[in-house]
Amino acid sequence: MARCERKVVVIGAGAVGTTYIYALLQTGMAEEIALIDLDRDRVEGEIMDLSHGLQFIPPVNIKAGTYEDCADASMIVVTAGAKQQPGQSRADLIRKNAKIVGAICGEIGRHASEAVVLMVTNPVDTLTQVALERLGWPRQRVIGSGTVLDTARFKFMLSRHCGIDARNVHAYILGEHGDSEVAAWSLSHIAGISVEDYCRICKVCDYKQHHKHIAEQVRDSAYHIIDYKGSTYYGIGLSLVRISGAILRNENSVLTVSTLLQGEYGIRDICLSVPCIVGENGVVRIIDARLSSEEQEALNRSAQAIAKTLATAKEEQLASA
Secondary structure (H helix, E strand, O other): OOOOOOEEEEEOOOHHHHHHHHHHHOOOOOOEEEEEOOOHHHHHHHHHHHHOOHHHOOOOEEEEOOHHHHHHOOEEEEOOOOOOOOOOOHHHHHHHHHHHHHHHHHHHHOOOOOOEEEEOOOOHHHHHHHHHHHHOOOHHHEEEOOOHHHHHHHHHHHHHHHOOOHHHEEOOEEEOOOOOOEEOHHHOEEOOEEHHHHHHHHOOOOHHHHHHHHHHHHHHHHHHHHHHHOOOOHHHHHHHHHHHHHHHOOOOEEEOOEEEEEOHHHOEEEEEEOOEEEEOOEEEEEOOOOOOHHHHHHHHHHHHHHHHHHHHHHHHHHHHO
8 A cells, every 4th residue: 555645553552652652743744643552541531531622733634543544654663662660671671572572563564564674662873773573674664762861961962062053952862771981072063063172162161071961961861751750752753753753754864763784884794873864765775884983892892781671672572482
């Protein structure tokens, strides 16, 4: 079935999935949005609530969907998954979410879809790879939200430090969406000037020490938000809208989505985040930039950390096969 160019299917009616839909509705980018969840009452309630505001936004059709909606979707956004419970090990969470994602991909795979699948469920890099292997689709069409939000946090903190509009700060967080993420200072610049040189010109701080502090703040942001309010959903919801815009409008935007590397950056057979050109069919091109030796070593360590997590996820796949 030919895909509808602006149809989005969201799988998962939790806080992230519904916040994303709420933000997406206001952009006018989607002409149809279908929400899928095992909790049908929750879906009906969310769709009813959102529908009551349709007169205030650009025209869009929203509905409680089924997996049949995947057949002609342009995008399938997977946010479903378990939250880590107090006392639950990370390994247990990975196994549980790997099982959930495997089942979802089984349902998606039953339909001849040409959509781009955007994975959001954590650990997102590992589960992007689980989804890619389960679906057997080309690597460019199965991507993860990756470090798009981490990159936004990085740019925000740099903008606040330098007194520059965040939209004029160009910087990237690479690698895992997690503790081993890498701040790519060598790729960071303001008005064509490297951030390092810009800080030297300003002479307002010890730039090396402050850069370390900023990278730590970015890495730990989610932990602080969770401590304060229990979970994060606004930032990730808006970052998903940004990725959606690149796909639905075929923007060819540079975004740090999680994608399967096959030799780029010297890494093979691991999904992680690097700058990618994103368009209507997913990843158009991976930008294989030159990193500093320290950054490349850190990216290699990040890939190794993801590989360990992936091994845990695959244990669950084998056990449930």
